[in-house]
Amino acid sequence: MFKLKITSFLLKRLEGIQQELTGCLFGVFYDSTITVFGMNVETTIGKLNYNEISLKFPAEMDLIGLVKFGDCFDEQNIGEILKDCEITDNPILLHCNLGSIIGMKSSIFVHGKLESIPFEVMEPTDIYNEFCFSRVCCNFNIYTEETIDSIKSNIQTLRKDIAANGALAFKLNKTSFFLTGTISENNKKYSKNAEYIENLITIVDQAKGGGEPKNKKNKATPPSDYEVLEISVLKNISTDYTNPDNDQVTFPALATCIRKSDVNSKIPLNVDAMAILYKKTKVSGLYDILIESVCRALRLVEQSLIEQLYDNMEISIPITYHFSPPAFGHFLSCVYLQNISDNEQAMQQKRKKLHHHFGLPITKPYFRRQNRVMFKCDIKYDSPLMNTHLGVKPSGVKDGKQYLVQGNYYYYHYMQQNVNDNGWGCAYRSLQTLCSWFNLQGYTSTPVPTHEDIQRYLVNIEDKPKTFINSKQWIGSTEVSMCLNGFLNVNSKIMHVSSGGDLSSKGSELALHFETQGTPIMIGGGVLAHTIIGIDFNSEKGDLKFLILDPHYTESEDLNVIQGKGWCGWKSTDFWDKKSYYNLCMPQRPIVY
Template sequence: MIIGNILFRLKGSLEFKCQLNTTNEPHIQKVISRTFEDLCSQVKSESLVLSVCNSPVFIWPNKGGRATPECLTPNSPCKDLQQFIQTDDQESMKSKKKEKTNASAAVVINLNLMTEVTEPADLSATTLMRCSTKHHFLYTAMPMDCVVSLPSSERLSVVYDALVVALCSQLDEMKKVMLRHMKGMTLLIPQPFHFLLPDPVGLVTVVYPAGVPDSQLEIQRKELHSRFELPGNRPYLRRANSLHFPDEPYKDGYLRNPHLHLKPPTLGNGKLYLVQGVYSYHHYMQDRVDDNGWGCAYRSLQTICSWFQQQGYTEKAVPTHKEIQQALVDVGDKQGSFVGSRQWIGSIEVAAVLDQLLGVTSKIMFVSQGSELASKGRELANHFLSEGTPVMIGGGVLAHTILGVAWSETTGEIRYLILDPHYTGAEDLQVITDKGWCGWKSPQFWDQNAYYNLCLPQRPKTI
């Protein structure tokens, strides 16, 4: 996915229906394969219609690229579609804000997959057939979801061809998945997922069978890691790693990666070392829990757990305060009365909970006084380079999350990227970034005389 490109996302469903009169597996496979071939022929037919969401634009890609309005010709640049997409004033303001804060965000044009309805042929006579054998009629809506990334100056005809090719390719992958996971007469619906892989691979689409958990798809992921030459010790292709499109809101209401909207500090010969991947911002007073004054370490731990969840290392939900407390009781760190209390926890407890709930080990960095943190640039930089996980730091009665450092190896100058769990307001990105609840802090941010413990979670070696 290249900056300046447009993502064309085509979604819709195709009717998958076939009739089986035997339980013979080779015959079933042949019928299924033929049904997918018919769907591919349907995609290539003149009846295929694409509609651009929130616009009056309709496109017949297999009719010479005919479109309405007629000013859109096959030779028009694809960016011309944007002028027809209607948004209300509020959405326009949001878009402008996004452009200011994250200029590299991709433009997404959404399209719906449709089929033109034609009049049935005039039949002079109707033929009825009666069959005494048992048949199984299979019907489902095949969930199509294709994405192509093209330069904004590319001709519309190229976009149309690319989308039709993507549809046929996805149908072929769906056929392979359905045949691979069929058991007798039971067929699993294939579902497409999009992943943005490290360069030079980029954007890819992978089809997985619905209802089969990631834990049972390791063989397929190993095959994909080999095909795309991906490392064998990190998850890139679990469902949780799938691409979140910039025009889609998160349903759980938590903010993701607010640090991406900050301007990095300027240091002489300094470099940035940042958290890798996606996390949710957890802070005081969320989830209808009044933890103001005692829950900062719990919230920092929740942010860390969200990182492991959204990087695909676990399918477990982010733990609640009581689940965190119960985990500490289960490992023998606390008494049973601890559950439901308002007692603080620190970095050591955070490490224990990560191990108990997620099987994640952590390194602990001890700092006898805050002034020593200014000399920990190399250790923190190495952590964000090698592990890339959020770091919980606790000292006295306060806890924070470190998301990165700006550090100069030549001068030793350092700034810390802090996510502050003490925030009590709404999920307002502008307030959070403007008021420094997520922001870059100097070494004076820390109490120079207080001790600190840092919990540095380690990535599990898995795919």
């Protein structure tokens, strides 16, 4: 008998379902253990086939069972769904009460009968220790008539060629590690040092030395604790690529063209494929997993092309984006059309279906392009540091509870973007940090405004005279709230505090803000402005500390200095001037999906 594990992320999602319905469970099966990661729920709104939904999950994360909430259960479809649980002969059934996992029953189908099975809860630390992901990027071209049958046939042929002939090779980015479909000398060489996938992570870490510019030390990254193996796809054109002495072995970028004729259109297929990897898997099994991930990604792209033809649209290039909503604990892939913006009706309906199918509220954006996962290779070195509070020293508040900014932001401070704003630009920089949060969370695609953009806007709304443009004049919390509304259509609450000493009594209000809104706060008082990105609060004793981003920092993007010298760190209530009044600009999330 095997073990059953359920991630704590999924259990929390199960707890949030308040209506009677059924759904499908998705997970992985390794070492006689089924680990349940994800689910989708069947609703009457934009019902999608679970087979189509499954393509959005990473390769190796497959249909493994069913979940029912309350007494609702579609027994007519149970046999059809369970026969598609290909990775296990013993599908799982979870039976949950509405709005609670207390009393949840977990069962397993054995020879067509249900048997009770206990489950273990898998906490995030254990998940990240046991699993990682691969990301494969490549491009194909197909030449095809723009008909449903022709596109299906051509992409099916392409998938068969990829899966069958072993002509592809995979290169682990930033290393000299190649993986081919045959037992080559190269594979033998690395099998000595890389028997398991976890060894590949070590190889990548060892190859990173000196990869970043000297002035960009310890760049903070988005809050994903998964290691992601970035992999390129290459095509072997050598007649004998297993010969390590052959100097002519080359692996050019892959482009496959099939069935070319005068009546065919050239359609580029941009493949961005992910797979979940159990770290104890042998590297010898990785090739087949990567091939499967590419084929699954091609099927997702094909799905998008077929949808366009059903809707009588002109063929547009499909682009794959990866998302990781905080509640998921795994990645999910979506394909959007290059020439359709997120604000168009068709895209809104597409996202609305996704929210319903994954049991997510339609009050926050999760699947806009701006919400896509930013992998380390996607972050530009000339951008500000992201999420500089990650890894900061503890606050020291005894028995306190932390309430932190929810999501990603960039740390803007003096002297960036070749602007010498030392002594006057702190509130501008705090505003830029706030704008970056809304941009990175997908609420807007509007770029972060420059100092001149901010000044010009305030002049245009007649808040400032024309002489304000290109000046070194300060702005405060009121101007910040005006700009948020003007640039992003975001409303803000303004909290007035008569003195810095009174901020010690605002713990409950600030906790509520970070719990419900989760946005960074701009605070201005006297001649200084700062950004509050969290608090640590003991509500019984009233002890309170503030997690501060200080925009007055003037040096290079060195996280060690920024955290070590307190430019990003916890501050006590004594940090605020007791002789100055303060205004806090507290941005409110719009209702957007």
